[in-house]
Amino acid sequence: MSRPILEAKNLRVAFNGVKAADGASIAIHDGEFLAIIGPNGSGKTTLLNICTGYIRPISGSVLLDGNDITRMSPRAIARRGVARAFQIPQLFSAQRVIDNMMLALAAKDGLWTVIRPLETAERRDEAKALLELVGLDGDTDRISSTLPEGHRKLLDIAVALALKPRLLLLDEPTSGVSALERFPLMEALMSALRQRRITALFVEHDMDVVARYASRVLVWNAGNIMAEGRPDEVFGNAQVRERVVGVA
């Protein structure tokens, strides 16, 4: 297999003695759509925090294209093409939906042009296209704090997409999104990922979504990998069904 885009090796993290990562290693390869499932509090979000430089592991390392990024800041890692959507949306809540998007687009190129306004015709079009993709085109000019939870979640994903990442990390993209909107969202997301050649890793609690879309599944439990493989293989594993799928 080719060299992984992102590789985390022997990660160890503990919070007050609770091990959120206990010697775990993961790798994600070009073009994958890797799902991570696992019980609440097993350390899935912590893994994303480590991979994006938000927290530093006690030991272990994270490699992006073979380069060590373990001690880099989230900003430096973002600049290298890794975008993240959060379990709890991280938005500019006082700003309009479209401004959230346009600032993300500007962050990629042209933050330093003080002469031109944030809102240019091209940028607005590009932002609108992404909002349409996730189904937020009706909310363009709303202040983002007034959005319902599910739509805040969608905006957070759209913002991450606006960074045109090579690698996208999604923390429970469908949580808070109504059951009715879940599959349309995933369809749109998958086509966007394919079109833009984005590799993605997503933490997910909805097993139907995992079964349908993941190219590979990692089962995370108590800071370690309990099982790994294609969705059908993993869901066939009796231990996984008992400990994870049953719980979730």
Place this chain on the structure above:
Amino acid sequence: MRIILAAAAVVMLAALAFAAPWLQFVLTLAIAKGFAALGVAVLLRAGLISIGHAMFFAASAYGAAFLARAGINDLGLLLILSVLVSALIGAIAGSFLVRYRAIFFAMLNLAVSMVFYALCAKLYGVTGGTDGLPVPIPAVFGIVFAEPVFKSILFYLSLTLMVLVGLAVHRYLDSPLGHALSAVHSNEIRLEYLGIPVWAVLLIAYTISAALAGLGGSIAGFAIGRVVPDFAFWTASGHLVLIAVLGGIGGVPGAFIGALFLELLHSAAVTVTDAWNMFVGITLIVVIMFMPQGIYGLFERKEAQSS
């Protein structure tokens, strides 16, 4: 609509000063404070309250006094150089101040400005102590005018600068960098994850805000003809925050509206009563309780309704 209103206000100010020349001094001072309050308002967008910006106001006026003493005698040059002085001090102070937030930022700005105030007051040999330094009347395009004429020129120049600098600041606030500044208040984590260096965004804003305070300071220095340590006293800094909040931080005109309002209220009130602080206090209570967007917010709301 808003542009027409703003243009009308500027024309009215010019006409008012023409009809009543005795108002020119008050109006010049109001515009000077408006610049400084605009500097404070820029930082307020990021949720940062500086209670020390009078330091830059004073630094620039002292700069003008020193430069005049060193033989520079041109209004334009003195303005530009003294603003650069305050911008430079702003960049230096900002490089460590922008790491702090909330009460720590406010208090550190206060602390730094008090050190500056003390230096101005105590270094008698350099700064003239509490007597301060004279800011002599400079030449304008090589011509030295009599005092009343110079004061008129200074007023109309300040008015022009208010429009030009105001437009430039508006541009900045509307640019990606300006939006990133407001975003600091909303969510620093997201900014980091967008790959935007928050400290750089804030340092640029801090330097701009110091330059604006400096511009106000040197105009005030020329208008008064003297700079004293009290320019930098913490109550002066508090006054700038007051102006910014009163006027509203929703747009550039807010700071100037607040400054004009307060200066005119002050001039009117002192002729009737010496309890003018009470007037100001009551006004501020009313503004904060009933119009949190400041006086400027009233205009913005009208705009929103009519469109």
